[in-house]
Amino acid sequence: SVLRLHRYAGGGSSSDDEAECSWSVPSHYDFGLLSLLPRSTVAALEVLHSCGFIHRDLKPENVVLTEEGQAKLIDFGIAAEVSAEGQCYQRSGTSVYMAPEISLKGHAHSYASDFYSFGVLIYELLVGFNPFISQANSRELYAVKKSFSEKEIARANGLNKVSGDCMDILKALLQHDPSKRLGGGPGGAEDVMAHPWFKSVDWTKMEKDEVDRQKDVVEQQKSRLEEAHKALEKTNGELSEAHYDLQVEKNAV
DSSP states (O other): OOOOOOOOOTTOBHHHHHHHSOOOOOGGGTTTTTTHHHHHHHHHHHHHHHTTEEOOOOSGGGEEEOTTOOEEEOOOTTOEEOOTTSOBOSOOSOTTTSOGGGGSTTOOBOTHHHHHHHHHHHHHHHHSSOTTGGGTTOTTHHHHHHTOOHHHHHHSTTSTTSOHHHHHHHHHHTOSSTTTSTTOSTTTHHHHHTSGGGTTOOHHHHHHHHHHHHHHHHHHHHHHHHHHHHHHHHHHHHHHHHHHHHHHHHHHO
């Protein structure tokens, strides 16, 4: 077995926030309430994709949050390495988050499939429920996703007050044709990050801030190790003294 250890994320998962919050958000919360979650999620996907892997099971339960609100991807159990021709062929994932092309014969899919799941995640966070949950076990799920129209997105409670940019990115990510989907082109995650909905994000600064945070974590861990080492040395010294005193007492007897 191969185990992957993650640093503790004290903010819970995005599914926890979903259960506790109402996501019928007003327009000024388009990029406010959980702004770090979508932008740090797409940044994580960019790193994963740059390594040649697809997550394939992006959903609220697999996005955990640090106490600062940063998103961390977990559960890479069904992640797959993309082949030389840029495809994966095994059907895998959670049906209501899965990109529609994975359901087709041959199941060929690529990085764009993660961005479809990302679109479902954003939709669910804003609206409060998955748009395909009623068809979760239906054979018609592919047809439902294929016909999921812009009108249906626009009619969803919770999206009637969001900005045009927010609505546009949802439509672009939930495009059933992966070749037309945002993130499905040569630019990949960079195209998603360049969308106007993310216009207020300084990606370079965000990356620098994350590097600085990691440096702080390393320094904190180093300091704790040094303190633990000093405490261990002190304990060893006390044990040595106790052992010496015991030997002196035995010799005196």
